[in-house]
Amino acid sequence: MRICEPRQFLRPCLLLLLKERPGHGYELADRLKPFGVGDGDSGTVYRTLRALERLGLARSVWRPSDAGPARRTYHLTDEGHRALAETVREVHDTMRTLDGYLDRYRRSQSPASGSAPLLPAPSDVDVQIRWAAAAGQSSAADQSSVDSNAG
Numbered sequence: 001m002r003i004c005e006p007r008q009f010l011r012p013c014l015l016l017l018l019k020e021r022p023g024h025g026y027e028l029a030d031r032l033k034p035f036g037v038g039d040g041d042s043g044t045v046y047r048t049l050r051a052l053e054r055l056g057l058a059r060s061v062w063r064p065s066d067a068g069p070a071r072r073t074y075h076l077t078d079e080g081h082r083a084l085a086e087t088v089r090e091v092h093d094t095m096r097t098l099d100g101y102l103d104r105y106r107r108s109q110s111p112a113s114g115s116a117p118l119l120p121a122p123s124d125v126d127v128q129i130r131w132a133a134a135a136g137q138s139s140a141a142d143q144s145s146v147d148s149n150a151g
Helices: 010-019 026-033 042-054 078-108 126-133 140-150
Strands: 060-061 071-076
Touching: 010 026, 010 042, 010 060, 010 071, 010 078, 026 042, 026 071, 042 060, 042 071, 060 140
Parallel strands: none
Antiparallel strands: 060 071
């Protein structure tokens, strides 16, 4: 386990994916991959979806499938939209905290020591991608970044 692993990030990611469009468990597990959460474990995804439903953040309906049995399709509720908006505010706060931490680390790197900083300064594109992601938006740059990191 990594020390800074976002342990509770699966729920916010599922809320965002359901805001984008309804889906069933296996499809949502696949759509989670770019976020690096869920580890492809559909059982964890289904348990989290059922928890979202119990909390009133999502609802599900059974839909017939062309390829096999009916599937439970999940949709975001009004309460789920509100929870997602609150989560985005929390992510913005967390980003500010982490940016402050990384800025402080960068400043602690002494050019006189001859060692190069371990972390490069973020580019404008990096910052725009992070802010768009936190706001639940997507851009071509964001998708290309995700695609290039996936391989």
